[in-house]
Amino acid sequence: xxxxxxxxxxxxxxxxxxxxxxxxxxxxxxxxxxxxxxxxxxxxxxxxxxxxxxxxxxxxxxxxxxxxxxxxxxxxxxxxxxxxxxxxxxxxxxxxxxxxxxxxxxxxxxxxxxxxxxxxxxxxxxxxxxxxxxxxxxxxxxxxxxxxxxxxxxxxxxxxxxxxxxxxxxxxxxxxxxxxxxxxxxxxxxxxxxxxxxxxxxxxxxxxxxxxxxxxxxxxxxxxxxxxxxxxxxxxxxxxxxxxxxxxxxxxxxxxxxxxxxxxxxxxxxxxxxxxxxxxxxxxxxxxxxxxxxxxxxxxxxxxxxxxxxxxxxxxxxxxxxxxxxxxxxxxxxxxxxxxxxxxxxxxxxxxxxxxxxxxxxxxxxxxxxxxxxxxxxxxxxxxxxxxxxxxxxxxxxxx
Amino acid sequence: xxxxxxxxxxxxxxxxxxxxxxxxxxxxxxxxxxxxxxxxxxxxxxxxxxxxxxxxxxxxxxxxxxxxxxxxxxxxxxxxxxxxxxxxxxxxxxxxxxxxxxxxxxxxxxxxxxxxxxxxxxxxxxxxxxxxxxxxxxxxxxxxxxxxxxxxxxxxxxxxxxxxxxxxxxxxxxxxxxxxxxxxxxxxxxxxxxxxxxxxxxxxxxxxxxxxxxxxxxxxxxxxxxxxxxxxxxxxxxxxxxxxxxxxxxxxxxxxxxxxxxxxxxxxxxxxxxxxxxxxxxxxxxxxxxxxxxxxxxxxxxxxxxxxxxxxxxxxxxxxxxxxxxxxxxxxxxxxxxxxxxxxxxxxxxxxxxxxxxxxxxxxxxxxxxxxxxxxxxxxxxxx
Numbered sequence: 001x002x003x004x005x006x007x008x009x010x011x012x013x014x015x016x017x018x019x020x021x022x023x024x025x026x027x028x029x030x031x032x033x034x035x036x037x038x039x040x041x042x043x044x045x046x047x048x049x050x051x052x053x054x055x056x057x058x059x060x061x062x063x064x065x066x067x068x069x070x071x072x073x074x075x076x077x078x079x080x081x082x083x084x085x086x087x088x089x090x091x092x093x094x095x096x097x098x099x100x101x102x103x104x105x106x107x108x109x110x111x112x113x114x115x116x117x118x119x120x121x122x123x124x125x126x127x128x129x130x131x132x133x134x135x136x137x138x139x140x141x142x143x144x145x146x147x148x149x150x151x152x153x154x155x156x157x158x159x160x161x162x163x164x165x166x167x168x169x170x171x172x173x174x175x176x177x178x179x180x181x182x183x184x185x186x187x188x189x190x191x192x193x194x195x196x197x198x199x200x201x202x203x204x205x206x207x208x209x210x211x212x213x214x215x216x217x218x219x220x221x222x223x224x225x226x227x228x229x230x231x232x233x234x235x236x237x238x239x240x241x242x243x244x245x246x247x248x249x250x251x252x253x254x255x256x257x258x259x260x261x262x263x264x265x266x267x268x269x270x271x272x273x274x275x276x277x278x279x280x281x282x283x284x285x286x287x288x289x290x291x292x293x294x295x296x297x298x299x300x301x302x303x304x305x306x307x308x309x310x311x312x313x314x315x316x317x318x319x320x321x322x323x324x325x326x327x328x329x330x331x332x333x334x335x336x337x338x339x340x341x342x343x344x345x346x347x348x349x350x351x352x353x354x355x356x357x358x359x360x361x362x363x364x365x366x367x368x369x370x371x372x373x374x375x376x377x378x379x380x381x382x383x384x385x386x387x388x389x390x391x392x393x394x395x396x397x398x399x400x
Numbered sequence: 401x402x403x404x405x406x407x408x409x410x411x412x413x414x415x416x417x418x419x420x421x422x423x424x425x426x427x428x429x430x431x432x433x434x435x436x437x438x439x440x441x442x443x444x445x446x447x448x449x450x451x452x453x454x455x456x457x458x459x460x461x462x463x464x465x466x467x468x469x470x471x472x473x474x475x476x477x478x479x480x481x482x483x484x485x486x487x488x489x490x491x492x493x494x495x496x497x498x499x500x501x502x503x504x505x506x507x508x509x510x511x512x513x514x515x516x517x518x519x520x521x522x523x524x525x526x527x528x529x530x531x532x533x534x535x536x537x538x539x540x541x542x543x544x545x546x547x548x549x550x551x552x553x554x555x556x557x558x559x560x561x562x563x564x565x566x567x568x569x570x571x572x573x574x575x576x577x578x579x580x581x582x583x584x585x586x587x588x589x590x591x592x593x594x595x596x597x598x599x600x601x602x603x604x605x606x607x608x609x610x611x612x613x614x615x616x617x618x619x620x621x622x623x624x625x626x627x628x629x630x631x632x633x634x635x636x637x638x639x640x641x642x643x644x645x646x647x648x649x650x651x652x653x654x655x656x657x658x659x660x661x662x663x664x665x666x667x668x669x670x671x672x673x674x675x676x677x678x679x680x681x682x683x684x685x686x687x688x689x690x691x692x693x694x695x696x697x698x699x700x701x702x703x704x705x706x707x708x709x710x711x712x713x714x715x716x717x718x719x720x721x722x723x724x725x726x727x728x729x730x731x732x733x734x735x736x737x738x739x740x741x742x743x744x745x746x747x748x749x750x751x752x753x754x755x756x757x758x759x760x761x762x763x764x765x766x767x768x769x770x771x772x773x774x775x776x777x778x779x780x781x782x783x784x
Contacts, residue, residue, distance in 0.1 A: 060457075060589065217439050335461055396444060399419050400451050400646050 003059040003077040006052045006066065007162060010073055024050070026173030027071035033235065034065050051078070063166060068233050070199050072168030081152075081159040083117065088124075089131040091161045092150055096132055096139075099164055103147035105140050106132070106163075110152045117154050128152060169199060174234060177201030180283040180313060181276045183268065184208050184239075186222045186341060189287030189316055191333040192324050194230055196315035197285045204230070205279055206237055206388075207272050209244040219341040227388040229333050236389030240275055243382050244268075247375050257350040259365065261295045262357045265304045266366070267376060273308045274380045283311040289324065290317050294353040303357045402762055404719045407549055407578060407695055407753035410603045413651055416644045420605055423640040431637050432626065441639050448646035455653045458588050458612060464629045465642055468609035469577040469598030470500035471622070475611055475633065476573045476594040477504040479619030480541045481513060487569060488538030492516045494526045494555075495738035497545050501575050502734075505543075514538070522740050523684050524553035528563050541571045546579035550722045550735045550751060551683045552695030554583065561591030571617065577601055577609075581652040582660055582693055587612045599641070604648030608641035659756035663693035666754055666763050670696045673767030679774050679781075683736070683749065694755070699741070699748045700774065702781040708750050711773045717766060720751045744782075 008031070010024050028043065028050065035041055040055040041062065054062065059077055066075055081091035096106065108129040110121040119127060132150070133139060150163040182194040184206040194204050208223045224239065231237045244267075251263050272284050288296045295304070305312060316324055328334035366372060403411070423444065429437030431445050449460040466472045481491065493505050495517045505515045516534045520526045531542060542564060546557050557574050564572045573594040576585050581602040587595045595612040599605055613619065613632075625634025667688065674680050674696065683697040684690075700708055705721040712719050722733050732746035752766070 216434065217436060218442075221439065221443065332459075335459075396447065399423065399444065399643050400447060400650060 002054075002079075004054055004080040005078040005160070006054070006059070006062065007076045007078050008050045008052065008066075008072060009075060009168070010050075010071060023071065023173060023176075026176055027069065030174045031066065031069045031072065034069050034233075035062060038062055038065075066168065067166075068169070069174075070169055070171040070201070070233065071173040073170050074165050074168050076162040076165050078160050078162045081161055083114075083154070083159050085119065085124075085127060088152060088154075088159055088161065089128055091159075092128050092152060093132050093135050095161050095163050096136060096148065096150060099148065101147075103139065105142035105146045106148040106150055107141060107143045107146040108132070108150045108152065110154070112154045114154050114156045124152065124154075171199035172201030174198065175201065175203045178283075179203040179205065179279070179281040180285045181240075181272050181279070181281045182206045182285045183272055183287070184223060184226065185287070186219055186226065186337065186339075187287065188328050188334060188337040189289060189292075189324055191226045191230060191287075191337065192327045192331070193285050193287035193313075193315045195233070195327070195331050195333070197313060198230070198233055200315075202283075202285070203234075204237055204285065205275075205281060206230075206239045207242060207275055208239065209242045209268055209271075211243075211245040211248050214245065214248070216341055218339075222336060222339055222341055224386070224388060225336045226333055228390060229331065229336060231389050233331075236387055236392070238279070239386045239388050241384045241386065242268075242271055242275075242379050244379060247372075247379060250369075250371060250375065256365070258352050258354045259357055259362060260350050261353045262300055262303055262362055263365065265295055265300075266307045266362070267372070269304060269308045269312075270376050271379050271383075273310055274376070275383065276310060278380070283313050284308065285313045285315065287316055288314045289319055289321070292321070294355050297355045299356045300354075303359045303362055306359060401716045402718065402758075402766065404717060404752045404754055404766065406755045407601070407751065408720055409600050409606065410755060412600070412605060412644070413603045413648060415651065416604055416648050419647050420640045420644040423643045427639060431639065432628070441637075444639055444643050445637050448642045451646040452610065452649050455649050456588075456612065457586060459615070461630065462587075462612050462615065464611045464613055464632050465637060465645075466609050466611055466633055467607055467638075468600070469498070469575070469596050471633075472577075472596030472598070472609050472611040473498070473500040473573075473575055474504055475619060475622050476596060476613075477501065477541065477543055478508065478622060479632070480571050480573070480594070480617075481508050482620035483618050484540045484571070488536075488540045490514045490516070490536050490538035491541045491543070492518060492531060492534050492539060493543045494518055494520060494545070496520055496524060496526075496548055496550075496553075496735045497543065498549055498575055498577065501543055501545065520553075520738055523690070524548055524551055524735070524739050525690065526555055528556060528559045531560060532563055535567055535570060539567070539570050541573060543573040543575070545575040545577075546585065547576075547583065547692040547695070548735065549578045549695075550733065550749070551697035551739075552578075552692040552753075553684055554579070554690050554692055557592065558586075558590045565591050578692060578695075581649075581656055582663065584656075587614070593617055599645035599648055602648050602652040605641045605644045608638060608645045610645070655756070660693045662756050663754065664688050666758065666760065667691070667693055667696055669760060669763045670752060670754075670767065673763070673770060674698050676767075677771055677774055679778070680770070681745070683739075694753050696752045698750055698752075699736070699745045700750065700777070700781075701745045701748050703748050703777055705747065705749050707777065707780075708748070708773065711777060712769060715769045715773075717769055720753070722749055722751060 010027055038057040040057050042053040044051045079091050079095050081087045108125045110124040112121045148163050153160045180202050182204045184190045198204055206227050210220055227237050227239045247267050427441050429441040431442035449463050453460045453463050491513055509515050518526055518530050518534050544555050547554050561572055564570055571593045574592050575596045577598045579585055580597050593614045598609040619632050621632045623634045628634050671686050674682050680698045680700055709721055732743045733749050736746035736749055
């Protein structure tokens with residue numbers, strides 16, 4: 001039996017009135033974009049609900065695409081039954097049978113909007129529930145806390161049966177919160193941070209620092225792949241590739257080894273802020289998690305933070321690594337992130353990076369680096385920007 | 401010339417031939433090399449994996465490149481048996497599997513594994529319930545082919561997969577070499593743990609194939625070495641053939657449904673022709689139900705299949721006796737015997753397998769030639 005429709009549910013419960021409908025419209029618009037490869041879908045608003053009619057499009061693939069829509073709280077596959085008891089019973093049974101996890105308990109909730117239907121809602125609860133019970137071994141009724149609420153809605157336009165509630169991503173409609181620059185390394189954390197920012201309504205532009213020949217081309221490819229993976233939630237993402245070799249080698253030549261990371265990070269934030277200003281972004285998103293590595297101690301963050309004025313958003317700041325990895329696996333950036341290519345942060349790592357830098361010392365060292373501000377401007381100037389989208393053809397596409 | 405042996409192998413797409421040559425010529429780097437040429441070759445392998453995994457709705461890391469169907473079957477079956485031997489030493493399969501599955505189980509029997517061959521009925525169908533009954537606490541693997549390569553019967557692997565969900569300790573392998581490109585195959589949704597696919601059956605190059613492996617399953621590798629293919633299949637990646645296979649998969653999958661419809665129309669017509677020749681006995685049900693679209697099998701009881709094949713060849717029609725891998729043998733077909741056929745009938749099988757490029761006219765011509773060959777051979781038929 002096929003799923004004929006999908007019922008959509010939206011957003012945060014606190015939303016009311018006008019905001020709510022604006023929110024819904026934004027999510028819906030994004031959903032339509034994300035479902036663009038299914039031309040036969042038809043969106044219907046009725047009785048304050050939003051349905052998608054499949055019209056023959058494959059449910060599984062549509063559901064997978066809906067799973068990438070920000071602001072959608074959940075959705076349900078809906079089976080359509082004929083307006084007679086036999087068909088409703090059979091459809092209800094199938095709907096329970098097709099659940100991904102076999103329930104132990106269930107209840108039936110009938111809503112009879114079409115009062116012409118010969119049985120009352122109460123009668124129908126028993127008639128349908130009894131039928132399902134007889135055909136499913138080991139299933140029990142629990143009206144208080146059922147594993148599954150089997151819903152049957154009898155309307156003039158048809159009888160709708162649904163039970164499965166598929167959780168959506170939640171969050172805010174895509175792009176509803178403005179734009180930020182994401183400092184994207186090749187690691188596990190920064191793509192997750194970017195994704196969480198996007199989920200909260202941010203448009204993201206990614207900034208990556210590379211140090212060829214100290215970092216390989218594969219490391220750059222990895223960043224392109226991570227960006228493309230994130231771009232699967234949008235129409236595409238701008239990726240800024242910053243040449244960092246010059247700054248990195250000069251810093252290494254001239255400064256105290258244990259402050260190298262702090263100095264590097266300060267330069268990176270300066271460059272990122274300049275890029276943000278150039279591209280009208282109002283914040284910087286990073287994958288920092290408090291205390292995770294030397295450069296992410298509070299003391300280092302304090303010292304590094306001094307060089308920028310725009311807000312730095314750190315979605316992962318209090319998360320444990322396991323939590324971060326769980327999200328990375330869900331958004332499928334994890335298998336890309338764990339590929340073994342070095343990025344420029346893991347390179348040149350001093351043996352004992354300081355966890356407690358002195359701002360005064362750092363500022364004094366930098367004041368002697370006359371070349372620094374020129375090199376930062378040069379890095380911004382020579383940054384190459386690429387539009388990464390799942391639609392744009394990649395290299396060698398003609399071979400496939 | 402009319403080629404009716406597409407189950408044995410298919411002519412590669414022109415695009416595949418070109419792309420294989422181009423990759424051999426230009427991208428000869430070793431994917432494991434650090435430099436640009438290596439990275440480029442690695443990139444091609446990665447893209448091929450992506451294209452193929454997309455086509456089957458699975459993840460790239462689920463695809464292990466192998467040298468073809470035989471290796472995929474060996475890796476799946478022996479890989480599970482070796483890796484999970486501590487859980488139990490009982491394996492389940494059917495008596496109608498392809499030789500590269502069947503002989504694996506024979507080898508494993510010699511190594512001390514116990515194998516149950518769940519029988520098939522007279523139409524070649526294995527029963528889901530009988531597989532269930534064969535499962536013991538010792539069972540670690542069920543291996544069932546999707547489409548039989550000799551007579552085209554479709555096994556209900558989706559239902560078997562659903563049934564096996566109740567036995568999470570039992571792995572499920574499907575030899576999908578004959579079904580991919582013709583039928584819907586959804587390993588992830590059907591509860592398939594391992595699935596073998598070969599490129600040259602879908603107009604790709606020979607010597608390349610892949611094994612779908614569900615995430616989280618470990619396999620004991622057959623080939624040890626440099627750790628390629630997630631450590632499961634060592635050896636420098638065959639980049640040109642891998643890219644060629646990706647192309648063949650894409651071209652095949654794009655047209656699958658349209659082609660299957662056409663193939664079923666051809667099949668229906670050929671079945672009618674055979675039914676109009678009283679000496680020939682169709683194998684399996686006459687309607688499409690449960691039968692692959694591209695294979696028609698029949699017997700000419702009393703006539704050795706080899707003679708029939710060579711008689712057709714005189715008319716420049718190339719058909720097959722049974723699986724190409726065992727057709728050299730004189731013995732009656734193991735598959736047909738498993739379906740309950742007597743020796744005489746089981747030694748008289750002829751397989752016609754066609755492609756979506758062929759037309760009704762080709763089938764009608766074949767039908768006519770079949771009639772002529774049957775007439776001509778009648779006098780030399782051994783009496784039954």
